Structure formats: C-alpha cells, structure tokens
Amino acid sequence: MKKFTFEIFRYDPDKDSAPHYDTFEMEIDPETLLLTVLNKIKWEMDPTLAFRRSCREGVCGSDGMNVNGVNMLSCMTKAGDLGKSHIVIQPLPGMPVVRDLVVDVEDFMAKFIAVKPYIIRKSPTPDLEYYQSAADRKKLDGLYECILCGCCSSSCPSYWVDKDYLGPSAFMRAWRYLVDSRDEGADERLPVLNSRDGVWRCHTIYNCVKACPKELNPTDAIVSIRKMLMAKQY
Ligand code: SF4
Ligand code: SF4
Ligand code: FES
Structure with missing residues (x-):
C-alpha cells in the first residue's frame, strides 16, 4: 500500500x-x-x-x-x-x-462525421457479401482499433489553436476507410482532407502518437493521406 x-x-x-x-x-x-x-x-x-x-x-x-x-x-x-x-x-x-x-465532444464528433466514417459504395450491391481478402483485411490493422477517445486530437497544438482543424482522430478514421478494399468513397473524402482544415495543417509534432492509449499512429495516417492526395494530384 x-x-x-x-x-x-x-x-x-x-x-x-x-x-x-x-x-x-x-x-x-x-x-x-x-x-x-x-x-x-x-x-x-x-x-x-x-x-x-x-x-x-x-x-x-x-x-x-x-x-x-x-x-x-x-x-x-x-x-x-x-x-x-x-x-x-x-x-x-x-x-x-x-x-x-x-x-463537450460535440465538435470532436462533428469532425469525425465530416470525413464520412463509413463504407461508401458506387458499384452495384453484390448478391452475397462485400468480399474482402485476408490480405486486404490486414491493411486495417492499426487503424480499426481507434476507440474515439479524443486523447490524440486533444493533445495536438494545431487542434488547440484552430477550432476548424479536423484533427488526428478524424484523419485516422478517414484513412481507415480510404484503405478499405470495399470502399469507393475516396473522391468524396479526399476534398475534405485536402481543405484548409485538413491534413496539410498538421505540423508533424507527433504529440498525437504519444497520447494514443491504443498505441496507434495518427501521424502515419496523415502522411499516408498526403501521399494519396499527391498521387491523385488533388
Ligand atoms: S502530428 Fe499533426 S495531428 Fe499529430 S499532434 Fe502534431 S500537428 Fe497534431
Ligand atoms: S488517441 Fe488513439 S484511440 Fe484515441 S481517438 Fe486518437 S487514434 Fe483513436
Ligand atoms: S471506461 Fe471505456 S475506455 Fe475507459
């Protein structure tokens, strides 16, 4: 004792x-x-x-x-x-x-919703299921475990000073869907992530990584989204 x-x-x-x-x-x-x-x-x-x-x-x-x-x-x-x-x-x-x-998590949740945190489909609905291979499912490891606790966004200096900045938690969730083989919503999500309040406002300070109690890496997700934006020439 x-x-x-x-x-x-x-x-x-x-x-x-x-x-x-x-x-x-x-x-x-x-x-x-x-x-x-x-x-x-x-x-x-x-x-x-x-x-x-x-x-x-x-x-x-x-x-x-x-x-x-x-x-x-x-x-x-x-x-x-x-x-x-x-x-x-x-x-x-x-x-x-x-x-x-x-x-008050209302604003935090609104930013989460802004990145469309769900699978978006354009193709016709399959007869049985949205098939995902084991290899594609593995790409979601380190992303799907986010529990939306807000510890990352709340530790981010950019989030403190800019009330419109979407923040690392929202970016983690966006990337989780952008890499999902079943999702076809990149063209709806990427303009939001490329906006003034999106990934470019991150200063890569890594506070969010240190704060995550699930040992996830929001900064990796941010860098990956930036690469995707550049590859697609947004
Ligand atoms: S790496 Fe980016 S998102 Fe993470 S705390 Fe720093 S500025 Fe915020
Ligand atoms: S700290 Fe980790 S678990 Fe919590 S919202 Fe951020 S990424 Fe998700
Ligand atoms: S009480 Fe649910 S995460 Fe701590």
Whole structure:
C-alpha cells in the first residue's frame, strides 16, 4: 500500500465563477487503476464529482483525461505507473468543459462525421457479401482499433489553436476507410482532407502518437493521406 494525493480539476458552470482543484488523499495499492480511484472518490467521498466512463477496459473511449500533463484513459492507467505520488487529473485540453472532467465532444464528433466514417459504395450491391481478402483485411490493422477517445486530437497544438482543424482522430478514421478494399468513397473524402482544415495543417509534432492509449499512429495516417492526395494530384 502507498499514500497518494489526487488533485482533481473541478468546475460546475452553474455554481462556480472559476475552476478550482480539490485534493483527495488515500492509501491504495499502486496497482489500482485511476478509474477505480475516481469511482472511490465519487462513491465514498464526494458524489458530485463528474467524469465519463463506461466499459472500464479501454474499449468505449469515454474516460480520456489529462493526468500529470499527459492524455490517457483512466481505466488503463495504474496509479503506481505514473512515477509520482502526487497526481493531478484534469479534463482533456482543447475541449470545452461541461463539468469537472467531462468535456463537450460535440465538435470532436462533428469532425469525425465530416470525413464520412463509413463504407461508401458506387458499384452495384453484390448478391452475397462485400468480399474482402485476408490480405486486404490486414491493411486495417492499426487503424480499426481507434476507440474515439479524443486523447490524440486533444493533445495536438494545431487542434488547440484552430477550432476548424479536423484533427488526428478524424484523419485516422478517414484513412481507415480510404484503405478499405470495399470502399469507393475516396473522391468524396479526399476534398475534405485536402481543405484548409485538413491534413496539410498538421505540423508533424507527433504529440498525437504519444497520447494514443491504443498505441496507434495518427501521424502515419496523415502522411499516408498526403501521399494519396499527391498521387491523385488533388
Ligand atoms: S502530428 Fe499533426 S495531428 Fe499529430 S499532434 Fe502534431 S500537428 Fe497534431
Ligand atoms: S487514434 Fe488513439 S488517441 Fe486518437 S481517438 Fe483513436 S484511440 Fe484515441
Ligand atoms: S471506461 Fe471505456 S475506455 Fe475507459
């Protein structure tokens, strides 16, 4: 067991004129997940603490937050892994705070929708199924695993300063469909990606890669989209 101090961002726009931090101390096994810590605080110390969570196993993407300055999922992070006994937990940066650790993801989701995140077909519907070979299916590895947690976009300086920039999460999703052998929607998606708010605005700083809790590589996706745009002479 080890003593930890958790300093947590608090802001209720209905009550608070400005954000503040509340501190909670507890003695826990360093293997304890941050999500368990937050649940303990909410259930045993302060029921007003607001944060999103659902699956508690790195699948739903709802509990992205900023911990000691780095974006991560609370359900995949053990308190002892952070190397410090003083842990500061804040909402994802660059997104408006709804309350405490809950951010408004409406704009993030609108950008996801803007890249048409679904298979687009122009050919006639086949009788049986949209066949995909094992080799073509393999091309989606490292892309389909994205859980839309927002940790990447929220760690991106371009995303912070330009409210219209689509951001690495949207680009990851766009590339996932652009490489899908069943998709025929490149001509609908590429103009969006080539726009002022598209891939050219990325400064290749790699913050998004460091932030991804699923160890995916949004910057690779961005570079691949740029190559596709150049090859197709957009
Ligand atoms: S590599 Fe591009 S998308 Fe990723 S954080 Fe940097 S500017 Fe943002
Ligand atoms: S690419 Fe990674 S960090 Fe970005 S939304 Fe997907 S899972 Fe989250
Ligand atoms: S609670 Fe679902 S990803 Fe963490």
